[in-house]
Amino acid sequence: MTAPTADWLRLDQQICFSLNAASRAFGGVYRIVLKDLGITYPQYLVMLVLWEHGDLPVKKLGEHLRLDSGTLSPLLKRLEAAGLVRRERSTHDERSVEVRLTDAGAALRERALQVPRRIARSTGIDLDEIRDLRTRLDALTEALDAAAVEGAPEE
Template identity: 55%
Template structure:
Protein backbone atom coordinates (compact mmCIF):
# COMPACT_ATOMS: atom_id res chain seq x y z
CA UNK A 1 0.00 0.00 0.00
CA UNK A 2 1.34 3.44 -1.00
CA UNK A 3 1.61 6.08 1.71
CA UNK A 4 0.21 9.17 -0.05
CA UNK A 5 1.45 11.34 2.82
CA UNK A 6 5.06 10.17 2.70
CA UNK A 7 7.35 13.19 2.55
CA UNK A 8 9.18 11.93 -0.53
CA UNK A 9 5.87 11.76 -2.45
CA UNK A 10 4.98 15.43 -1.84
CA UNK A 11 5.35 17.90 -4.70
CA UNK A 12 5.55 20.75 -2.19
CA UNK A 13 8.59 19.23 -0.48
CA UNK A 14 10.34 18.47 -3.78
CA UNK A 15 9.83 22.10 -4.86
CA UNK A 16 10.97 23.39 -1.47
CA UNK A 17 14.11 21.24 -1.50
CA UNK A 18 14.90 22.14 -5.10
CA UNK A 19 14.45 25.84 -4.36
CA UNK A 20 16.79 25.73 -1.37
CA UNK A 21 19.40 23.71 -3.28
CA UNK A 22 19.20 26.04 -6.28
CA UNK A 23 19.60 29.14 -4.13
CA UNK A 24 22.62 27.54 -2.43
CA UNK A 25 24.26 26.90 -5.81
CA UNK A 26 23.59 30.48 -6.92
CA UNK A 27 25.07 31.96 -3.72
CA UNK A 28 28.80 31.74 -4.62
CA UNK A 29 28.14 32.87 -8.19
CA UNK A 30 26.27 35.92 -6.90
CA UNK A 31 28.79 36.67 -4.15
CA UNK A 32 31.28 37.29 -6.94
CA UNK A 33 28.86 39.96 -8.24
CA UNK A 34 28.32 41.35 -4.76
CA UNK A 35 24.56 40.70 -4.64
CA UNK A 36 22.15 38.33 -2.93
CA UNK A 37 19.73 36.07 -4.77
CA UNK A 38 16.70 38.38 -4.24
CA UNK A 39 18.78 41.37 -5.39
CA UNK A 40 19.82 39.37 -8.47
CA UNK A 41 16.15 38.80 -9.31
CA UNK A 42 15.53 42.57 -9.18
CA UNK A 43 18.52 43.15 -11.45
CA UNK A 44 17.25 40.52 -13.91
CA UNK A 45 13.97 42.41 -14.17
CA UNK A 46 15.80 45.70 -14.77
CA UNK A 47 18.24 44.18 -17.27
CA UNK A 48 15.19 43.10 -19.28
CA UNK A 49 13.69 46.59 -19.18
CA UNK A 50 15.23 49.50 -17.33
CA UNK A 51 13.15 52.27 -15.78
CA UNK A 52 10.36 50.22 -14.25
CA UNK A 53 7.98 51.39 -11.60
CA UNK A 54 8.06 49.82 -8.14
CA UNK A 55 4.61 48.28 -8.65
CA UNK A 56 5.70 46.80 -11.97
CA UNK A 57 8.75 45.18 -10.33
CA UNK A 58 6.57 43.89 -7.49
CA UNK A 59 4.18 42.32 -9.98
CA UNK A 60 6.97 40.78 -12.04
CA UNK A 61 8.63 39.20 -9.00
CA UNK A 62 5.38 38.46 -7.15
CA UNK A 63 6.56 40.48 -4.15
CA UNK A 64 4.87 43.09 -2.01
CA UNK A 65 6.34 46.58 -1.62
CA UNK A 66 7.37 45.83 1.97
CA UNK A 67 9.64 43.07 0.68
CA UNK A 68 10.90 44.93 -2.38
CA UNK A 69 11.71 48.26 -0.70
CA UNK A 70 14.65 46.96 1.39
CA UNK A 71 16.04 45.18 -1.69
CA UNK A 72 15.91 48.43 -3.65
CA UNK A 73 17.47 50.38 -0.80
CA UNK A 74 20.37 47.92 -0.60
CA UNK A 75 20.88 47.90 -4.40
CA UNK A 76 20.88 51.68 -4.34
CA UNK A 77 23.46 51.65 -1.54
CA UNK A 78 25.62 49.32 -3.64
CA UNK A 79 25.42 51.83 -6.49
CA UNK A 80 23.58 49.50 -8.91
CA UNK A 81 20.27 51.37 -9.13
CA UNK A 82 18.79 54.78 -8.56
CA UNK A 83 15.25 55.83 -7.78
CA UNK A 84 13.71 58.67 -9.72
CA UNK A 85 10.43 60.35 -8.91
CA UNK A 86 8.26 60.98 -11.93
CA UNK A 87 7.83 64.65 -12.61
CA UNK A 88 4.31 63.94 -13.91
CA UNK A 89 3.33 62.15 -10.67
CA UNK A 90 5.59 62.73 -7.67
CA UNK A 91 4.00 59.76 -5.85
CA UNK A 92 5.44 57.34 -8.40
CA UNK A 93 9.03 56.20 -8.44
CA UNK A 94 10.87 54.56 -11.29
CA UNK A 95 13.89 52.37 -10.73
CA UNK A 96 16.82 52.81 -13.11
CA UNK A 97 20.09 50.97 -13.43
CA UNK A 98 23.22 52.98 -12.88
CA UNK A 99 26.24 52.52 -15.12
CA UNK A 100 27.58 49.99 -12.59
CA UNK A 101 24.27 48.14 -12.52
CA UNK A 102 24.18 47.91 -16.30
CA UNK A 103 27.83 46.77 -16.43
CA UNK A 104 27.12 44.01 -13.91
CA UNK A 105 24.95 42.30 -16.53
CA UNK A 106 27.97 41.26 -18.59
CA UNK A 107 29.51 39.68 -15.47
CA UNK A 108 26.30 37.68 -14.92
CA UNK A 109 25.95 36.35 -18.46
CA UNK A 110 27.55 32.99 -17.69
CA UNK A 111 25.40 32.23 -14.63
CA UNK A 112 22.75 30.16 -16.49
CA UNK A 113 25.49 28.06 -18.11
CA UNK A 114 27.25 27.64 -14.76
CA UNK A 115 24.00 26.49 -13.19
CA UNK A 116 23.45 23.95 -15.95
CA UNK A 117 27.00 22.67 -15.46
CA UNK A 118 26.57 22.35 -11.70
CA UNK A 119 23.31 20.41 -12.09
CA UNK A 120 24.69 18.04 -14.71
CA UNK A 121 21.67 18.95 -16.82
CA UNK A 122 21.73 20.60 -20.22
CA UNK A 123 20.48 24.15 -20.68
CA UNK A 124 17.60 22.61 -22.69
CA UNK A 125 16.74 20.28 -19.77
CA UNK A 126 16.64 23.27 -17.45
CA UNK A 127 14.48 25.20 -19.93
CA UNK A 128 11.98 22.30 -20.01
CA UNK A 129 11.99 22.19 -16.20
CA UNK A 130 11.43 25.95 -16.06
CA UNK A 131 8.54 25.68 -18.53
CA UNK A 132 6.93 22.96 -16.41
CA UNK A 133 7.31 25.06 -13.27
CA UNK A 134 5.82 28.11 -15.01
CA UNK A 135 2.89 25.95 -16.09
CA UNK A 136 2.47 24.63 -12.54
CA UNK A 137 2.63 28.14 -11.08
CA UNK A 138 0.04 29.40 -13.56
CA UNK A 139 -2.30 26.52 -12.78
CA UNK A 140 -1.94 27.13 -9.04
CA UNK A 141 -2.58 30.86 -9.44
CA UNK A 142 -5.68 30.02 -11.50
CA UNK A 143 -7.03 27.84 -8.68
CA UNK A 144 -6.29 30.34 -5.86
CA UNK A 145 -9.60 32.10 -6.35
CA UNK A 146 -11.62 28.92 -6.80
CA UNK A 147 -13.41 27.23 -3.96
CA UNK A 148 -12.27 23.72 -3.06
CA UNK A 149 -15.82 22.62 -2.27
Protein backbone atom coordinates (compact mmCIF):
# COMPACT_ATOMS: atom_id res chain seq x y z
CA MET A 1 0.00 0.00 0.00
CA THR A 2 1.36 3.45 -0.88
CA ALA A 3 0.96 6.61 1.12
CA PRO A 4 -1.45 9.26 -0.16
CA THR A 5 0.26 11.96 -2.23
CA ALA A 6 -0.37 14.60 0.49
CA ASP A 7 1.75 12.52 2.91
CA TRP A 8 4.75 13.01 0.62
CA LEU A 9 4.99 16.58 1.88
CA ARG A 10 5.45 15.52 5.50
CA LEU A 11 8.92 16.28 6.85
CA ASP A 12 9.33 12.73 8.14
CA GLN A 13 8.83 11.45 4.57
CA GLN A 14 11.74 13.45 3.11
CA ILE A 15 14.90 11.44 2.45
CA CYS A 16 16.84 14.70 2.10
CA PHE A 17 15.88 15.64 5.65
CA SER A 18 16.93 12.24 7.01
CA LEU A 19 20.28 12.50 5.22
CA ASN A 20 20.81 16.05 6.45
CA ALA A 21 19.94 15.08 10.03
CA ALA A 22 22.36 12.12 9.85
CA SER A 23 25.06 14.39 8.42
CA ARG A 24 24.60 16.89 11.25
CA ALA A 25 24.72 14.06 13.81
CA PHE A 26 27.96 12.78 12.23
CA GLY A 27 29.32 16.32 12.48
CA GLY A 28 28.69 16.34 16.21
CA VAL A 29 30.55 13.08 16.74
CA TYR A 30 33.41 14.12 14.46
CA ARG A 31 33.78 17.38 16.41
CA ILE A 32 34.41 15.34 19.57
CA VAL A 33 36.70 12.76 17.94
CA LEU A 34 38.75 15.27 15.94
CA LYS A 35 39.20 17.70 18.85
CA ASP A 36 42.30 15.77 19.97
CA LEU A 37 43.80 16.17 16.48
CA GLY A 38 43.12 19.91 16.40
CA ILE A 39 41.31 19.82 13.06
CA THR A 40 37.73 20.16 11.88
CA TYR A 41 35.77 17.62 9.85
CA PRO A 42 36.29 19.46 6.52
CA GLN A 43 40.01 19.74 7.30
CA TYR A 44 40.05 16.01 8.13
CA LEU A 45 38.60 15.26 4.67
CA VAL A 46 41.39 17.29 3.04
CA MET A 47 43.97 15.40 5.07
CA LEU A 48 42.41 12.03 4.13
CA VAL A 49 42.80 12.83 0.43
CA LEU A 50 46.41 13.99 0.89
CA TRP A 51 47.30 10.95 3.00
CA GLU A 52 45.82 8.72 0.30
CA HIS A 53 47.09 10.46 -2.85
CA GLY A 54 50.08 12.56 -1.77
CA ASP A 55 50.79 16.00 -3.24
CA LEU A 56 47.96 17.29 -5.41
CA PRO A 57 47.01 20.41 -7.33
CA VAL A 58 44.25 22.37 -5.59
CA LYS A 59 41.94 21.64 -8.54
CA LYS A 60 42.41 17.87 -8.23
CA LEU A 61 41.98 18.03 -4.45
CA GLY A 62 38.70 19.88 -4.99
CA GLU A 63 37.53 17.20 -7.43
CA HIS A 64 38.16 14.45 -4.88
CA LEU A 65 36.25 16.39 -2.21
CA ARG A 66 33.52 17.76 -4.51
CA LEU A 67 34.44 21.29 -3.39
CA ASP A 68 35.09 24.43 -5.43
CA SER A 69 38.23 26.46 -4.90
CA GLY A 70 36.30 29.20 -3.06
CA THR A 71 35.33 26.67 -0.38
CA LEU A 72 38.64 24.81 -0.42
CA SER A 73 40.99 27.82 -0.19
CA PRO A 74 40.00 28.87 3.36
CA LEU A 75 40.38 25.24 4.53
CA LEU A 76 43.85 25.08 3.03
CA LYS A 77 44.83 28.43 4.57
CA ARG A 78 43.87 27.18 8.03
CA LEU A 79 45.70 23.87 7.51
CA GLU A 80 48.75 25.80 6.32
CA ALA A 81 48.59 28.13 9.35
CA ALA A 82 48.46 25.01 11.55
CA GLY A 83 51.63 23.75 9.87
CA LEU A 84 50.00 20.66 8.34
CA VAL A 85 50.22 21.53 4.62
CA ARG A 86 52.14 23.83 2.29
CA ARG A 87 50.77 25.45 -0.85
CA GLU A 88 53.27 26.10 -3.62
CA ARG A 89 53.02 27.24 -7.22
CA SER A 90 53.61 24.36 -9.60
CA THR A 91 56.99 24.41 -11.31
CA HIS A 92 55.29 23.01 -14.45
CA ASP A 93 52.30 25.37 -14.56
CA GLU A 94 52.45 28.61 -12.59
CA ARG A 95 48.64 28.90 -12.72
CA SER A 96 48.39 25.72 -10.65
CA VAL A 97 48.95 25.50 -6.90
CA GLU A 98 50.17 22.24 -5.39
CA VAL A 99 49.20 21.16 -1.89
CA ARG A 100 51.82 19.18 0.01
CA LEU A 101 51.83 17.61 3.43
CA THR A 102 54.39 18.93 5.87
CA ASP A 103 56.20 16.51 8.18
CA ALA A 104 53.65 17.42 10.88
CA GLY A 105 50.78 16.75 8.46
CA ALA A 106 52.21 13.36 7.52
CA ALA A 107 52.77 12.51 11.21
CA LEU A 108 49.16 13.40 12.05
CA ARG A 109 48.07 10.36 10.00
CA GLU A 110 49.28 8.01 12.72
CA ARG A 111 47.17 9.78 15.35
CA ALA A 112 44.16 9.80 13.00
CA LEU A 113 44.12 6.00 12.62
CA GLN A 114 41.73 5.70 15.58
CA VAL A 115 39.15 8.08 14.05
CA PRO A 116 37.36 5.65 11.69
CA ARG A 117 37.05 3.01 14.44
CA ARG A 118 35.61 5.52 16.90
CA ILE A 119 33.15 6.81 14.31
CA ALA A 120 32.12 3.28 13.31
CA ARG A 121 31.47 2.37 16.96
CA SER A 122 29.41 5.55 17.35
CA THR A 123 27.04 4.49 14.56
CA GLY A 124 25.83 1.44 16.44
CA ILE A 125 25.84 -0.63 13.24
CA ASP A 126 28.27 -3.34 12.20
CA LEU A 127 30.92 -3.00 9.50
CA ASP A 128 28.97 -5.01 6.90
CA GLU A 129 25.99 -2.68 7.34
CA ILE A 130 28.30 0.33 7.07
CA ARG A 131 29.76 -1.00 3.80
CA ASP A 132 26.26 -1.68 2.44
CA LEU A 133 25.07 1.79 3.43
CA ARG A 134 28.10 3.38 1.75
CA THR A 135 27.44 1.43 -1.44
CA ARG A 136 23.81 2.51 -1.44
CA LEU A 137 24.69 6.15 -0.70
CA ASP A 138 27.29 6.14 -3.51
CA ALA A 139 24.63 4.82 -5.91
CA LEU A 140 22.20 7.48 -4.68
CA THR A 141 24.81 10.21 -5.22
CA GLU A 142 25.50 8.95 -8.73
CA ALA A 143 21.78 8.92 -9.59
CA LEU A 144 21.28 12.42 -8.19
CA ASP A 145 24.33 13.74 -10.07
CA ALA A 146 22.87 12.33 -13.28
CA ALA A 147 19.45 13.84 -12.52
CA ALA A 148 21.07 17.23 -11.90
CA VAL A 149 22.72 17.09 -15.32
CA GLU A 150 19.69 15.74 -17.18
CA GLY A 151 17.04 17.56 -15.18
CA ALA A 152 14.95 15.93 -12.48
CA PRO A 153 12.45 13.48 -13.98
CA GLU A 154 8.79 14.41 -14.04
CA GLU A 155 5.94 12.06 -13.26
